[in-house]
Amino acid sequence: MTHWNDDAVLRIERVTMRFGGLVAVNDLSFNVGRGDITALIGPNGAGKTTVFNCATGFYKPTEGRIVMMRKAGEHFLLERMPDFKISARAGVARTFQNIRLFGGMTLLENLMVAQHNPLMVASNFTVGGLLGIGGFRKAEAEAVDRARYWLDRTSLLDRADDPAADLPYGAQRRLEIARAMCTSPELLCLDEPAAGLNPRESAELNTLLHFIRDEHATSVLLIEHDMSVVMEISDHVIVLDYGEKISDGTPDEVKNDPKVIAAYLGVADDEVDQVEEEVGL
């Protein structure tokens, strides 16, 4: 029917997540299309970050299946993998709602840490690197080049040797995206990337995300509250409320969905009956 169902990079299949008696996510299914920017939106407490944490291995879903389909044709069942393998093998990278940088390390070091796994192999698991044999030097130079490229892309190059904790908020957000991109992911999951950004920085973020999608063949899944960002850049929007999917479609479809309007804006008391009738409750 639609692109994201025909060629999905990530399938969330009937995922339920319970914390004790609380059902944070209930029987949720959706697809993330390859090469799309997919937005996951919903009011506070709707379960968006929980879905994220399930997809990146930080939570294990109580029920359901999460499948990552890489370009090469490999399939990974993410709910069965430990979190570090999801990034290392399945090609899923993420950022965090409350920024998690290595504050005491420089920007360049942050991006070098992100390339840990290939560098580890290049240094023969430290042995070769320690003795100065093997191709570690070359691999390291390449890693620095890649870091330089992403620093340039996120306009942080002039601060490459400053500690990450020194950066202003917006720049920290960009650095976190650059760091995630240094792991060469096929799916980039961004948890509220525009939170706390001013309008100009938001606009820059839009450009950056488009660049990532178009030039690096990386699909993007993002959680966002800022509707101007969501409506402008997303190809596909999924709306959650109380852990359930209430709408799924293109930005235009979603924008005009009465269920979404009800969930987001709420309605006056005397209109409840009317809206419920429209929505079909």
Added chain:
Amino acid sequence: MAAQKQDLLAGSVKDAAVGALVAFGLFAMMIGMKTEVDVGGLAIEYRWGAVAMAVAVVFVGRLLLNLFVWKSEKPVTGLLGSLMPTQSSFSKVSHLVTPLLFVLAVVLPFLLMYFLGTRGSRQYLDLAILVTTYVMLGWGLNIVVGLAGLLDLGYVAFYAVGAYSYALLAQNFGFSFWICLPLAGILSAFWGIILGFPVLRLRGDYLAIVTLAFGEIIRVVLLNWYEFTGGPDGLSGIPRPSFFGLEFERGEGGFADFFGLDYSSIHRIVFLYYLILILALITNIVTMRLRKLPVGRAWEALREDEIACRSLGINTTHTKLTAFAIGAMFGGFAGSFFATRQGFISPESFTFIESAVILAIVVLGGLGSQVGVVIAAVVMIGGFEFFRQFEEYRMLVFGLLMVVIMVWKPRGLISTRVPSIALDRRKAKGISADMVQEGHG
């Protein structure tokens, strides 16, 4: 204004009086009465003078602190802090200090022998060996605590494993020091991994407690497994190392004979000094290289933020284990050196206080700083031994020193972090300690 002053004085006196009363309650029993052996049993001796002195000290001390520090608008301690040198001047100094210390360490035996003669320098060389051993231990522990941010209170266990490995291998199989040294390191690393597997899922305080327990377990096993380790009797007659097959002995074929020197017992001491210096420098070089390799960066990243590490595909368990194992390996090297120097080891040398001293060296020197560890080891171990004649006061001075450092520089003497890689070497500068995380296991 005057009324305020009056209030301050009255309040301070009242507070000091309450403090003095509490002190009296405590000291009346603890200091005021002393049991003495007397004819026909024990007798109590009263020492009210001492109690009065203790109470007076508490009263005056509290009064002064109240007036000038706690309740004052401008505490004296703030003034004190501004007199101390700043962070940047310190990091500049450390650049100059490093090569200076290195040259001094290399020429030290000759310097001592030149000025003090063979006989007089022996005592100081022994002290230098001891200090260098602690420098090496500090550098080894720095990998675990400083870089990876894992608080290890049982580091002495690996020191013990190294020492006993050498002693037992040498006694039971007749291996020489040079074969035993790597074996002892490997065995210690192995024990580091054995400990690490169950323990490294713990974090912070819990990790510290479990490592402390592990240190004690090793010591208790050494103490009680009499058939194997000799228990409290220890192991003696541990063979001394040779200089490429040349024993340090009088007569034909010895070290002195081969080089045409007159035999002197100082040769062995100088040799031991250079041996531990080289071992320590190897520890340092390996650590500095590891910092620039992906595994070292992963350790530091782990200290900064473990969750972010996992999101970047770093296997945190393996990374922590390598830090533990490599730290333990250097502990093992130092242990086997200790065994060969002493010629006798017993579980008494591996008590918790040793772990605490090594950890104190690392923390006071500045987590992750190599030069800081050297300075802290020289001050702590050297100073400790140097002032042996002031037996009663050195613990007091030691405690005071700790308090001063913790107030003045809570992150250790040299706490700036040097980036492991830079795009532009000229622009790169040290990272101030308040940005660097301490790590929570």
